[in-house]
Amino acid sequence: MxxxxxxxxxxxxxxxxxxLRTFLSGFTVAIGILIFIILFGLGNGLENSFKTFFTDDKVNTIRLYPSSTTIPYRGYESQRRIKFTNSDLVDFQEKFNSRIEDIVVRNTFYFQMKYKERANNYSIRAVSPGHQxxxxxxxxxxRYLNEGDITNRKKHAVIGRLVAEDLFQDEDPIGKYIFGSGHSWKVIGVFQDEGGDREERNLYVPYTSMQKIxxxxxxxxxxxxxxDKNMSYNESLILEKDLESYIKEKKFISPDDNRGVYISNTGEEQENSRQFASVLSIxxxxxxxxTLVAGIIGISNIMVFVVKERTKEIGIRKAIGATPNSIIAMVLQESIFITMISGYLGLVxxxxxxxxxxxxxMDKYFISNPYIQTSNAVWAxxxxxxxxxxxxxxPxxxxxxxKPIIALRDK
Amino acid sequence: MIEIKKLNKSYVIGKNSLHVLKGIEVSIKKGELVAIMGSSGSGKSTLLNIIGMLDNYDSGSYHLDNVPIKDLDETKAAKYRNQFLGFIFQSFNLINYKTAIENIALPLYYQGISRDERQKIAFEYLEKVGLGDWSEHLPSELSGGQKQRIAIARALASQPKVLLADEPTGALDSTTSEEVMALIKKINKEGKTILVVTHEHEIANMCNRIITLKDGVIVTDIQTS
Structure with missing residues (x-):
């Protein structure tokens, strides 16, 4: 059949x-699909914007700060100040080589920098190149600092945009020397930072050069x-734990000591954003x-109405020899044909x-590049x-x- | 053609049972034109529905062209109706969105006859009922008499053994009624067995045989001609 x-x-x-009947059922399906796809697409667009604002390109880091112990351990008294050294850096890097991209140094100082007669106090970050x-x-x-600057303990400085404005005004700072902490520093680069004005009042210098001074x-x-960016939040928590226990053992800090070393994981912020994004997608x-349920209810209503309207016709057809199966096939084929055509139209x-x-x-509603996965659209x-x-x-x-006699009585 | 013996039919309404047909015995031969008369509630429509396989009966027997008709499922009933019977209703029961010729061709569709063949046969019957020029008209564009003639053509198109007419002139004026009855008589003369349910004596008198029912039993069964 x-x-x-x-x-x-x-x-x-x-x-x-x-x-009219064709139009009603076709229109219901087409509109149902249309609204579903557009709403779903716009929702995805909103999610897109959210991802660009809050999660894209963020680097996942764990910060380690040495501090003082609070519990005596293995013959060491409490209140002992823990220190990290260059050899610790090498050890950490070797130990966690497979799970990390880099370990970066940041020693922060605060002193005056001077160029000609202009001077100001800045925070100086003595870092390794990976800090970028x-x-x-x-x-x-x-340019930024490189490995050569570190090994050769060069007195080079990369200065913030606002530092350059303060000290050099309209002059080109590159290649000029600034004076601070009793030494001259050659400006090799100027940077900007999306973190804002505060960040752009920093200077970066090789950490080895500061250690020498x-x-x-x-x-x-x-x-x-x-x-690794691809590391899940839980994996990063495990890494954090492993780092903590490794450092505590290496530095003879009691496992029960909450101090001695501070560890903070930026993955937590990421995790919050991720949770918000998942709520959004729910x-x-x-x-x-x-929308889909509303569409289903709509088409169901129409189909019930259509069959009701055709009760008498069905009675006539049965009286002149239509089998029950041919009646069902007739109604089904018609409805499937109409819904397929109009569903496809709505989809397109x-x-x-x-x-x-x-x-x-994007500007008014924070919806960027709305889309729907083809499979979702087709399934709907x-x-x-x-x-x-x-x-x-x-129905x-x-x-x-x-019995046809009953259907025929139905007016 | 039709053999009915000790036919009983009751309707159960709530706790009460209404005995509608009480042991009907009737035999109708091929080529007869029979009127079934009776007031409303006499059981005449029920009898026609049972003969037309639109309804079941409780006990007794019913043979149509030597085929026993009993407890048919809907699929089988549909097949038999299509092969054996043509229906003519008081309210015509044409499908309103189909043209005259499409209505006539519909029983042939359920017989599995090809489209071209259907068209040809349907047109023959359309001419037979004198509406050859009206083939592409919708029922709403036809008069009552024309609609009933289309319905008759539809009933004939499947070449049934028996034609069942339930108050075929009930919705028509007297002139048109006579025309329709003349057509029915003409078809009967060509050899078709026809049963007409009616409560009008004039209509019944045009038939060869009149069976009168009262309270579920046959009270008279007379040959008129």
Missing amino acids: LFNKDSWKEIFDTIKKNK EAELTIIMKG QKNNDEINQMIVIY IISFIGIG VALIILNGIGDNL TIILIFFGALAGYL ARKAAKI
Whole structure:
């Protein structure tokens, strides 16, 4: 019956001659799909914007600061100050080599920098080259510190945009010497930072050069562990724990001591953003499912109405020889045909609208590049068609069972 | 053609049972034109529905062209109706969105006859009932008499053994009624067995045999001609 050419001709005939009915059920499905795809697409667009604002390009870091112990351990008294040194850096790097990208040094100082007659106090960060990645420093002019600067203990400085404005005004700072902490520093680069004005009032110098100035010590005040971006939040927590126990053992700090070493994981912020994003996508899914359910109810209503309207026709057809199965097949084929065609139309129109929106809503509504996965769109259409058919099937089966004499009495 | 013996039918309404047909015995031969008369509630419509396989009966027997008709499922009933019977209703029961010729062709569709063949046969019957020029008209564009003639053509198109007419002139004026009855008589003369349920004596008198029912039993069964 389903692939009988003649029965399809009969269906097309019926469809053509019952335009209002065809329009109503077709329109319901098309609109259902259209609204579903557009809402879902816009929701995805909102999620896109959120991701760009809060999660993209953030580097995942764990910060390590040595401090004083509070519990006596292995013959050491409490209140012992823990120190990190250059050899610790090498040990840490070797030990955690497989799970981290880099361990970066940051020793912070605060002193006056002077160029010609202009001078000001700045925070000086004595760092290793990897610090650029950890802080997402953007070079405007010249270059950042490199390994050569570290090994050769060069007195080089990369200065913030605002430092350059303060000290050099309109002059080009690159290659000029500034004076601070009793030494001259050659400016090799100027940077900007999305972190804002405060960040742009910093200077970066090689940590080895500062150690040399500081009576040639090898102390490190802060290490920043950069770990793999793809590492999950839980994996980063494990890494954090492993780092802590390794350091505590190496530095003879009691495992029960809450101090001795401070560890903070920026992954936590990331995790919060991620949770917010997942709440957002749950809300979007609810909107999508809600629209779909509304569409299903709509098409079901129409199908019940359509079969009710055709009760008498079904009675006539049965009286002149239609079997119950042929009645059900007739109703189903018609409804599936209409919902498929109109579902497809709704799908295409909705995709065109979504494409048309693009980034136009970005400024006002924070919706960027709304989209829907093809599989989601197709599934939604299939679900709607399926429920449309089911909603037609149940009353059609009932109508096909009614004795024709009863259906004929129905006016 | 039709053999009915000790036919009983009751309707159960709540706790009460209404005995509608009480042991009907009737035999109708091929080529007869029979009127079934009776006031409303006499059981005449129930009898026609049972003969037309639109309703079941409780006990007794019913043979149509030597085929026993009893407890048919809907699929089988549909098949038999399509093969054996043509229906003519008081309210015509044409499908309103189909043209005259499409209505006539519909029983042939359920017989699995090809589209071209259906068209050809349907047109023959359309001409037979004198509406050859009206093939593409919808029922709403036809008069009552024309609609009933289309319905008759539809009933004939499947070449049934028996034609069942339930108050075929009930919705028509007297002139049109006569025309329709003349057509029915003409079809009968060509050899078709026809049963007409009516409460009008004039209509019944045009038939060869009149069976009168009262309270579920046959009270008279007379040959008129």
